[in-house]
Amino acid sequence: MAPVYAPAAIIPVRGQGSRVWDEQDREYIDLTSGIAVTAFGHAHPELVEALTKQAGQLWHIGNVFTNHPVLRLASRLTESTFADRAFFANSGAEANEAALKLARRVAHDRYGPQTKKTKIIAFSQSFHGRTLFSVSAGGQPKYSEGFGPLPQGIVHLPFNDIDAALTEIDADTCAVIVEPVQGEGGVVPATREFLQCLRCMCSKHDALLVFDEVQTGIGRTGSLFAYMDLGVTPDILTSAKALGNGFPIGAMLTTAEIGEHFTVGTHGSTHGGNPLAAAVADRVVEMVNTAHVLEGVRDRSASIFASLRSINSRTGMFRELRGSGLLIGAELSDSYRGRSKEIMTAALDEGVMILNAGPDVLRFAPALNIPYECIDEAFDRLEIALHRVKGAKASAPAPVERSA
Numbered sequence: 001m002a003p004v005y006a007p008a009a010i011i012p013v014r015g016q017g018s019r020v021w022d023e024q025d026r027e028y029i030d031l032t033s034g035i036a037v038t039a040f041g042h043a044h045p046e047l048v049e050a051l052t053k054q055a056g057q058l059w060h061i062g063n064v065f066t067n068h069p070v071l072r073l074a075s076r077l078t079e080s081t082f083a084d085r086a087f088f089a090n091s092g093a094e095a096n097e098a099a100l101k102l103a104r105r106v107a108h109d110r111y112g113p114q115t116k117k118t119k120i121i122a123f124s125q126s127f128h129g130r131t132l133f134s135v136s137a138g139g140q141p142k143y144s145e146g147f148g149p150l151p152q153g154i155v156h157l158p159f160n161d162i163d164a165a166l167t168e169i170d171a172d173t174c175a176v177i178v179e180p181v182q183g184e185g186g187v188v189p190a191t192r193e194f195l196q197c198l199r200c201m202c203s204k205h206d207a208l209l210v211f212d213e214v215q216t217g218i219g220r221t222g223s224l225f226a227y228m229d230l231g232v233t234p235d236i237l238t239s240a241k242a243l244g245n246g247f248p249i250g251a252m253l254t255t256a257e258i259g260e261h262f263t264v265g266t267h268g269s270t271h272g273g274n275p276l277a278a279a280v281a282d283r284v285v286e287m288v289n290t291a292h293v294l295e296g297v298r299d300r301s302a303s304i305f306a307s308l309r310s311i312n313s314r315t316g317m318f319r320e321l322r323g324s325g326l327l328i329g330a331e332l333s334d335s336y337r338g339r340s341k342e343i344m345t346a347a348l349d350e351g352v353m354i355l356n357a358g359p360d361v362l363r364f365a366p367a368l369n370i371p372y373e374c375i376d377e378a379f380d381r382l383e384i385a386l387h388r389v390k391g392a393k394a395s396a397p398a399p400v401e402r403s404a
């Protein structure tokens, strides 16, 4: 394999719910969900059933034909959100690629081929995927360096900076793309006022507001999509990751009026809307979109924040706890800066899988249905790992908290 990843030393071979076993049959508690993907954990019986039932009927037929699972999924997503139209792809990057292409196309159609309305506003530290367009929109230069020439017309502004947004979003702007909580960029929630400002400026200048909910969507923050709790409705929303609970699928959702601009032949995908992926995703969305699951996310979130606060009272290793629902970040205090990877490895040795979001932030994104006893056990194991990294116990002041 091309050496773009640095995988852990153990190889997981099977999972059940929030537990995973490696080749040596060592057991781990999974607080990663494969980066916010396996929303209902591993081998959930209802999802296994949705997949295997469809597997016996029709795997792939292509978009020369449509299929029932994708029609059901499109109806479910549009009935449960602001959107009237869905475009299906296979990943988050492709969903964002579709969103940005559509935004350019809408401006072109509305203002003519000579229009200067091509500017895309994105934010520092954001992450939107690895295609050339989406990686150029992303706000971490290290991911796009060395791949030039990059697509033109993308301007990066500081995140949560209302003044910058007021100045830069103008008549030449065709789209603003933002994550309601920056995931890869350190688990940083956008403020409500900031998102409201983006909404207001986009409406004022006829620019499309794109919410990249690839990480925050599908129940992760305690509502089906994060926008639903923020009082701000985007024009385009992208989803992927947990949408297929591990079966690759991405979606771009938009209104009927905007969706019209993707006419026959303007965009497409061979596998997008594949019956297997759509059958699984339809069941995932049906399962997530219940009061029971969404309230469960908020309860579990409270329980994890409490565990982290209590661990911090004994270790003093975190300077800030933040996030929304079950997308939680613990920023390391000054003496542990840069050591998130070392802590991930120590946690794995103690039987708990965690993520980082950059060198200074531990990230927790467990399954939405993780059992409470798994949470307790996982954070007991994590604390042992933290004490090992620390070498000695010490007490510290309570951390500042922020949430979206």
Ligand SMILES: *Cc1c(COP(=O)(O)O)cnc(C)c1O
Pocket (backbone or CB within 6 Å): 090, 091, 092, 093, 094, 096, 127, 128, 129, 130, 179, 183, 184, 212, 213, 214, 215, 216, 240, 241
């Ligand atoms: C993971 C992620 C993506 C990219 O998704 P892929 O499926 O890896 O292409 C895009 N945006 C956000 C916010 C993400 O977290």
